[in-house]
Amino acid sequence: MTNRDVSSGHHNGGLSDAITDSTSRSFSEWLTYLESIHTKNIDMGLDRINTVFQRLNISLKNSTVVTVAGTNGKGSTCAMVEYGLMQAGKTVAVYSSPHLLDYRERVRINGQMLEPQSHCDAFARVEEARGDISLTFFEFATLAAFVLIAESKVDIALLEVGLGGRLDAVNIIDPDLAVITGIDIDHKEWLGDDREVIGREKAGIMRKGINVVVGDPNPPASIYDVASEVQCRCLWQGDEFGYEELPSAWHWRHGDKILSHLPLPNIPVQNASTALAVLMQLGIELTPSQLNNVLQGMTLAGRCQIVHDAPRVMLDVAHNPQATGYLARQIRRFDYRALHFVVGMLSDKDIEGSLAPLREFEASWNLVPLSVPRGASTDMLKPLLVGHQTVIDFTSVEEALDTVTEKAHSDDLVIVFGSFFTVADALKKYNR
Incomplete structure (x- = not known):
């Protein structure tokens, strides 16, 4: 169903002809255009986006891919993993959503946004590949992000799931490592109003044989069920790794490894603990100096x-x-x-x-x-x-x-x- 390389489509009623030369569109014109080519903001399903992805003929095989799903904590977990990887000298790309002020926030390469023209070039490639297949704003943006990340050839690609997991556009990519952060009730119209149902949707990013870091210390039983069905290996917060938060410090453990009296991070400790487990799974062991830099230097816009x-x-x-x-x-x-x-x-x-x-x-x-x-x-x-x-x-x-x-x-x-x-x-x- 999914892939790392490269069913019925919605027709756009001729909107592709509204601006005949896509290379002449400005960045702002592209963003306006992306909002015009599909009748819905959200249209669950992977057939349309997967077809266009195959046409793009791009590959993320040059990178280790980490997919991150969850209700809360995706952005902060990705940001801390990103910061940690850069401290360790790795190159890293992050795809996240939504943005706060600038669309370009959605794609970072080694912590930096890209120039508007890079996004325009990626949009043009997606536009050419989609033909008469209509894509939502998020689907189009996700494919453009994949184009940019594939071109970057980074060591690690962190892909944040937008909504749900199983039917989210990001889930067309098979990850090497999956991460599930905190689960709560959100997007009730699309995901339901029950943590068990939502947990099963989030667990849709799991793949057979891969490792999955589960950061919720009290995950829905449905995540355990999917892990058993898919036959992946899960590392559970509170079992394989965990933390103890104190008034002015915290302790973290992963198996027999214990890190004591760490400075409190600028993100929830639960998410920092998850991020450290992800770094361990990626083979990254930070020096005490690097770890302090990550915990005390990393901030995330819009989070406290x-x-x-x-x-x-x-x-x-x-x-x-x-x-x-x-x-x-x-x-x-x-x-x-x-x-x-x-x-x-x-x-x-x-x-x-x-x-x-x-x-x-x-x-x-x-x-x-x-x-x-x-x-x-x-x-x-x-x-x-x-x-x-x-x-x-x-x-x-x-x-x-x-x-x-x-x-x-x-x-x-x-x-x-x-x-x-x-x-x-x-x-x-x-x-x-």
Whole structure:
């Protein structure tokens, strides 16, 4: 079904002829075009993208391929593995999604984004190969990323799964190593509202005979079931490897190997533990100096990211209960005079479950709508915050932040969360 090299298609109704010379499109024109060639944002299935992949005649065999699936922790796990590989002198490519401010964030080669023209050239190759097969934005972007990664001939390619696993576009590639991070309920419309069902979808990246690092310390039973069915070898967090988190340090073990009193990383310790297990599986053993560089030097945009002081403003893309539970634990580490939340979410998320870990705080709630498809209105959020003294509607993230930071005390804490879109709007304000 899948491959490392190189059924019915949707016709695009002549949209390919809208701009006859694809090589003349600018980067921004390409991004607009990619959004126009399919009627759906999400269209599950691998037949269409696999057909185009075969036509591209590209190969990732020059690289060791690691596929990473999960609800939470994919981005931070990939980033730490990437950082660790570069510390060890390896070349590495990362494909991730979504981006926050710049589409080019989706493909990194040795930690760097590529020039817009490189993406344009990759888009043109995919456009030529697809013919009359319609691709979603994500499918087109994924194939273009594969073109760029194949050309880079890096030692390691880290491929982050976008949605699910079994039917995600990234799953047309057979990995050498698979990774499954934290499992929670998300994308209910597509994946269901049960961890067992979601776990089985995520486990779709497993392949017979390969090693799989499972970072969730309490994985759904369905992941064990798929591992048995596929006959792969799993390394489970809490069994083959694991961690103990202390107030100001942590310990990590992998088999008989123990690393003690490590500095706390800038990402969840659970994900850092998973990343270290992945590096071990890739044959990478970092020196103490290299490990300290990774744990203390690696940061990830939109994950507990401080963008302003006095008052302190922190951004986090948390948008499901597992992620907001972690955010709540981080908030407790801060000393602050008053707490302010700025939140905007998508309507198909578990909004009530996501807000629950944060409702225990005495805080002002500043609600914003998201002007994107599936964006939740403030009226959807407000009934879930009954009983809180201060709940205010705003028309945008920028308006909410302007008002909150102007009125806040210099010792206050402002948390912006709920969606990649919410955080992206905040970053636009602070990156001007």
